[in-house]
């Protein structure tokens with residue numbers, strides 16, 4: 001048995017990442033993981049896709065939604081991170097292929113990402129519903145998801161697209177400052193350091209990470225838009241797309257989300 005599974009099973013409460021594995025074993029371990037039994041919610045079951053560029057606050061909304069709907073937040077990014085922590089022999093062939101692509105700086109192929117989702121078909125069919133995040137990224141992945149849902153006789157409730165003006169996102173991300181020593185994160189507007197350029201925790205020097213430079217953020221946003229535009233059109237055609245303006249405070253964005261879903 002792998003370390004990760006032992007730890008997942010021995011830890012029940014806490015804030016470590018291992019605990020997350022315990023709660024959503026099937027998502028993190030694929031075919032090898034079994035989640036504790038989930039009861040179907042008394043009300044409506046939500047099966048949602050989340051779309052939104054980096055910096056749109058989609059992750060925060062996912063956390064709020066998870067609480068409100070009691071549904072699992074199924075993040076494709078989490079699978080990649082979890083696969084890295086697994087022992088080699090516990091990785092499925094799709095996990096191994098995804099990790100080797102990433103370590104070589106290649107894009108993870110559609111077939112591989114689709115295989116990762118197929119291993120987790122139990123999560124898609126979870127009686128508690130789901131919030132799928134980071135999948136699909138391409139039309140091929142969207143078609144595959146449609147096929148999986150059809151096999152499971154399930155429908156998507158909606159596709160939530162968190163959209164914000166790119167200028168806002170660039171300002172949001174490029175306002176971040178990180179401590180060189182303790183890695184604490186500040187924000188020029190929302191969480192300024194007590195004295196300029198200096199960490200309030202350890203006194204270390206604050207800097208803007210290369211990824212957070214405005215030019216780098218613009219490049220990421222343009223790439224995201226290019227890859228997402230076909231998905232947005234695809235779900236709009238199917239009448240599933242709900243565009244939510246991701247401007248203002250996270251609480252305000254969540255109020256819009258609630259309204260949009262009739263919560």
Ligand SMILES: [Zn+2]
Nearest residue numbers: 179182199202
């Ligand atoms: Zn510091």
